[in-house]
Amino acid sequence: xxxxxxxxxxxxxxxxxxxxxxxxxxxxxxxxxxxxxxxxxxxxxxxxxxxxxxxxxxxxxxxxxxxxxxxxxxxxxxxxxxxxxxxxxxxxxxxxxxxxxxxxxxxxxxxxxxxxxxxxxxxxxxxxxxxxxxxxxxxxxxxxxx
Amino acid sequence: xxxxxxxxxxxxxxxxxxxxxxxxxxxxxxxxxxxxxxxxxxxxxxxxxxxxxxxxxxxxxxxxxxxxxxxxxxxxxxxxxxxxxxxxxxxxxxxxxxxxxxxxxxxxxxxxxxxxxxxxxxxxxxxxxxxxxxxxxxxxxxxxxxxxxxxxxxxxxxxxxxxxxxxxxxxxxxxxxxxxxxxxxxxxxxxxxxxxxxxxxxxxxxxxxxxxxxxxxxxxxxxxxxxxxxxxxxxxxxxxxxxxxxxxxxxxxxxxxx
Ligand code: HEM
Ligand code: SF4
Ligand code: FES
Numbered sequence: 001x002x003x004x005x006x007x008x009x010x011x012x013x014x015x016x017x018x019x020x021x022x023x024x025x026x027x028x029x030x031x032x033x034x035x036x037x038x039x040x041x042x043x044x045x046x047x048x049x050x051x052x053x054x055x056x057x058x059x060x061x062x063x064x065x066x067x068x069x070x071x072x073x074x075x076x077x078x079x080x081x082x083x084x085x086x087x088x089x090x091x092x093x094x095x096x097x098x099x100x101x102x103x104x105x106x107x108x109x110x111x112x113x114x115x116x117x118x119x120x121x122x123x124x125x126x127x128x129x130x131x132x133x134x135x136x137x138x139x140x141x142x143x144x145x146x
Numbered sequence: 147x148x149x150x151x152x153x154x155x156x157x158x159x160x161x162x163x164x165x166x167x168x169x170x171x172x173x174x175x176x177x178x179x180x181x182x183x184x185x186x187x188x189x190x191x192x193x194x195x196x197x198x199x200x201x202x203x204x205x206x207x208x209x210x211x212x213x214x215x216x217x218x219x220x221x222x223x224x225x226x227x228x229x230x231x232x233x234x235x236x237x238x239x240x241x242x243x244x245x246x247x248x249x250x251x252x253x254x255x256x257x258x259x260x261x262x263x264x265x266x267x268x269x270x271x272x273x274x275x276x277x278x279x280x281x282x283x284x285x286x287x288x289x290x291x292x293x294x295x296x297x298x299x300x301x302x303x304x305x306x307x308x309x310x311x312x313x314x315x316x317x318x319x320x321x322x323x324x325x326x327x328x329x330x331x332x333x334x335x336x337x338x339x340x341x342x343x344x345x346x347x348x349x350x351x352x353x354x355x356x357x358x359x360x361x362x363x364x365x366x367x368x369x370x371x372x373x374x375x376x377x378x379x380x381x382x383x384x385x386x387x388x389x390x391x392x393x394x395x396x397x398x399x400x401x402x403x404x
Contacts, residue, residue, distance in 0.1 A: 009258040013330025022235045023377040030375035100397040109312045113385025
């Protein structure tokens, strides 16, 4: 019996940036979806903790608000904005695709087989979502650093 | 002895048969049955415009190192035996020409997400088990053999054939499973190969096994682990587009399709 060597690739199967070059923008969207999902989860937990300071009186509350009133704090919030926009936009694309819409129609395949589910509609959505995330981050920073 | 027509024998092939080009092939070697050592062996092999990665490997085996472990059979992208990672991307060795790789060095490794048997050969046991799990055959209570009239046919329309024919091209090469990022983390995931086949039979009008199959894939390591990264479809050499099959399959479970 063979040993389990290589039975699964593990973490490098998804973090490895070389994969994105080989498997396309859809693979990048997949990785960003996961990273932003986890990032938002971490932010959400931190956010509950931060806002719970309201129970400790005005002084503590004001102090905790000051945490993000720094340059680093602004950049961090801009990142959260970007993560929110990308995760939401890409989430909507995935929900539509995973219901079977916009992924082409099954038919007799012809050489050179082009997978219909990997199409320009999907790619355009991913690029648009990345663009919107960048725009939202830029706007957020313009407001915060004003 | 038959002699060639003089005109014909005068003719010369336009193709230059003697090679002026060569390629360096780096082959990942390992034998997990013996030890955990892994290394790359390099060989330089002459190539022509039409030389495939499998041709190069067989050249190495014939002339340079007989012990290289590689599985192949049909040499024409039909049997699904020769899947491997070629310059980092899963592909069929017999269906990949050296000339299309645009590189003087070609690195071949066993496919990811499969247990290695030796060198480039991996075990398909788990994939075939998952394939069997989705019941890859037409399920019906009645039979094409009719006790009264003899044989009869389960008829289907050409439109119906179009709905699943693409998925029936699967050659079980496993490239999709090795490209899949979910497979990379979860070796119990049923995988794009089997899921595409579940769709192939469910979409077949002759089949009555829909509910049985949906039950098999609607579990914690089943269809819901697919996040539509699409890498399976990027590497499939037969145009199966497993990612499409999986998303269409979800439609049945979500109640969009019946
Ligand atoms: C309107 C807002 C949101 C939408 C539309 C949305 C949509 C989605 C969808 C469709 C998925 C599944 C993607 C897939 O199949 O791979 C997903 C995954 C996920 N989401 Fe969201 N989401 C939203 C907000 C959030 C928030 C606020 C959090 C954190 C608190 C979050 C955390 C996650 C996590 C951790 C995952 C798992 C990622 C993965 O497995 O790759 N999401 N989201
Ligand atoms: S779906 Fe395509 S890549 Fe996957 S096993 Fe079948 S032929 Fe190979
Ligand atoms: S040898 Fe049969 S698919 Fe490559």
